[in-house]
Amino acid sequence: MLIKESFGPSDFERLVDEENATASRLIFTDQSILDIEQEKVFTKAWLYVGHDTEIPNVGDYVTRQMALDPVILVRAEDGKPQVLLNSCSHRGTQVCGTDVGNTKGFVCPYHGWVFGLDGGLKATADDMDLYEGKVDFKTLDLTKAAQVGSYAGLIFATWNEEADSLEDYLGDARWYLDLFHNRTPEGMEVLGPPQRWVVNTNWKLGAMNFAADGPHAVQVHGPITAATFNVPPSIFRDALVDSPAVSMGNGHNGIFTQIPEVLKDQVPPYLGTYPDLIPVLESHLDPKQTELNRHLLAGVTTMFPNFSSVQGAITFDNESLPVNFLGIRVWQPISATETEIWNWFLVEKEAPQEWKESAAKAGVRTFTPCGTFDQDDAEAWVAINKGISGTMSRKGDINFQMALAYRDKTIPDFPGPGRAYPSNYGEVTEFDVLLEWQKYMKT
Amino acid sequence: MTSTVSETEYRELSNFLFAEADLLSDHNYVEWEKLLAEDLHYKIPIPQFLEQKGARQIGTIGTDNYNDNIDSMRIRLNLLKNPATTTSERVRSLLNHVVGNVLVSKVSDNEYECKSTITVHRTRFNQKHPTTISGRRTDLIRRTDIGFQLVKRHVKLTQAILMTSNVSYFF
Structure with missing residues (x-):
């Protein structure tokens, strides 16, 4: 049994078990670990x-x-x-x-x-x-x-x-960040001020979820996705199972879910980016970036430790074509079991004002506390913290063992840098956030 | 055109707001949907803390908690009508919508502007204290052949940082 005061570099060696793809439940509940994180992660990372x-x-x-x-x-x-x-x-x-x-x-x-x-x-x-x-x-x-x-x-x-320069810190992740933030010559702009809300959960659970957790998407978001696209949730399960997840290095991770075949006509290319900008986007991005981006249904990433981006295409009237929303957020730790989420939406500067309004609505209706996707995510994270805070329930591990099946299966001819795995279900990239966290905590 | 209203009209509109709040507290989204106009605009922006001197806005659009028309509202309501489809309300919250400070003025032959305050208390499974969020509402309400309908609702919340994991309910 670990005594709180004794947490030191060697404890962090044990608290995340790379070989077994598990992590101690304590790292999501223990306040003294959060206090150590403040120094070792949040005063050291970008x-x-x-x-x-x-x-x-x-x-x-x-x-x-x-x-x-x-x-x-x-x-x-x-x-x-x-x-x-x-x-x-x-x-x-x-x-x-x-x-x-x-x-x-x-x-x-x-x-x-x-x-x-x-x-x-x-x-x-x-x-x-x-x-x-x-x-x-x-x-x-x-x-x-x-x-x-x-x-x-x-x-x-x-x-x-x-710290290394930001350029080196982001490293290969910049290639993927481009798909979200560097799509056109003028770049992106924020649509409005940040929205803030506090969730009773550990910040790492949000950061990991966006790094990203494929298997939850059908269970938690299946009904809303099916309702907005008018197809059964199983379609999305198959898309998630067969879409790539990428470890970009330095703890930066993400998933790139491809449009299922049956939705190819319903979802416009480049996640519903403003249509007139598509030629600009295709010449601005590298052809290999375009290859990954063209048929995306959703892209979700976390830059270590606590900055995430999410984009997708969605429509709320079953008639008009889905519109791109791009959300970014920071998972601010408040305590071991409280996280303040700061959330913004972005759009291409070149897009007309009317399109910007559509992009803002697409965002607000999906990934916010009142959003049809987010409201269900937070529910699960709070339930984790409730589920692991007792004397018995904090013993034992949190499990990422799908990684055991996938961590040696990389895609050899993947268009982007880093290590790409063949499934959003792999849990490899989600767990990689904790492996990076462990490196910081062991120093 | 703004004009004062009769005692009867004030009572009618107040009753509409009270009954509407009661439906929301009951999670009765089937009946609540019937009160919404086809040209609904339901908007709850986020509050900002600004100093008068040097005040400026971030972005050209702004940020909302809700910004819905009837189509997007129906998608939300369809989820909430079938709790199995939304984790956040699979087990129903306890809700209490308290309406106060009702002010009514007539803005056209068949439309009224109603201002009111709304306080929503919400308690979830295993939650010791309710989450309370309040706001100041400005509604546009239309008299139709089938009764009053909500055309516009704009809510100024009195909370900038929402102390809750989700807001899967209405104000």
């Missing part, structure tokens, strides 16, 4: 903070979370995004208390200390001379993220000075 189009102009800012830490994502005077800890260097007060805005700087509401867009301290309360020169004000800037980077409009930050 974390998603916002989209380039959320802060188009100098002085534009949004307030965000990097796990438990409140931060400000702001476009500084040099035009580059900055990520500042939203905590005054004087008493620690949050210096910014709004969701979004434009400003010349941040003024602490407590003593009026003033900080520039780069986090530099500009003024203390009243007169800086009162300190009689005894204080080095250069040490009293707002804390900045050690590195800020962006790829295809997605802005990430890390507290880790020694």
Whole structure:
């Protein structure tokens, strides 16, 4: 029996069993493990903070979370995004208390200390001379993220000075992120501010589900998929079983579900992307990316640790053609059994306004707390946390052993990089998130 | 055109809102659907916290919890009418829709704007305390040959971060 205080690198060796494809239930319920994660994962990895189009102009800012830490994502005077800890260097007060805005700087509401867009301290309360020169004000800037980077409009930050560049961190996953975020020359834009809700579950369950869990899709989403496409759920089971899952490296994973043969006429190519943009998309993406993307029914990925993208094509009237929705989200840990989901929808900048509205509706009706897909997912994750929190029920494992059947079966001639497996049902990519997590926790 | 309404009209419209809320609390989506107009627009945007100075919007469309027409609403209702098809309501929640502060004005020969407050308490299996979400509603309600129908509903929620795993019910 593991004693909480004893969790150390060697315990994490045992808590995820790579050979057996299982993980201890404790890693989803134990608060002391979450506390260790905060240091070992969330101050070390690159974390998603916002989209380039959320802060188009100098002085534009949004307030965000990097796990438990409140931060400000702001476009500084040099035009580059900055990520500042939203905590005054004087008493620690949050210096910014709004969701979004434009400003010349941040003024602490407590003593009026003033900080520039780069986090530099500009003024203390009243007169800086009162300190009689005894204080080095250069040490009293707002804390900045050690590195800020962006790829295809997605802005990430890390507290880790020694982290690889974002480019290297994402690595081969960029090839797959392109299918979601880099489809046209102008790229994607967010449709609106983030939607937020709190689910009583561990953040890893959401991150893993989007990395992605094929087998749940028929059980949980079969009826709504059948209702919107007018075919029996078994059609989707077959599509999931026969579609690829990819481990992209560095803990980034996803599935790429292909359109079932019977739906080829119903689902437009490239997941219902705005039709006029298809020629642009085909010339912008690499032919091999196009090959994977052309007949997709759904694509779901998680970039380690907690940033996910989901896209699909859906219609809600059985008449009009399905429209592409692209959702992105962050699984913010609050406690071992509470996760705050931050959720946005995106669309191609080149699309006309009317299409953008359709894309927003397709998103809102599917992957949100009121969405016909999401509302059922969260139900299952909460039930896991309820199911594994007792004295007996937290002993034992969570099981990913479909991986035993699939982990040695890679697709040799797959168009994209990384390791591709032949089934969304394989559980290999979902489990890979925990293998990456284990690497961080063992250090 | 906005005009005040008679005592009778106020009573009629209030009764409509109370009866409608009762159907929702009963999960009686068959009867509730009959109250919806074919040109329904049901919208619940997410609230934002903005400072007056420097206020701006993210994106050109905005973000909603609900943004439905009659077609998408019927898909939702078809799921909820058959609980086996939706995990979130396979076991019915306990729901209590409380309507208050009803204000009625007439906006055309056969249409009324009704403002009201709505508080929904919801409890699930094994949940100790109900999840409570409230909002301020502005409805457009039409008098028809078969009774009143809901044409538009716009709800301003008083909660920006929803403390619940899902909202598979209505306001």
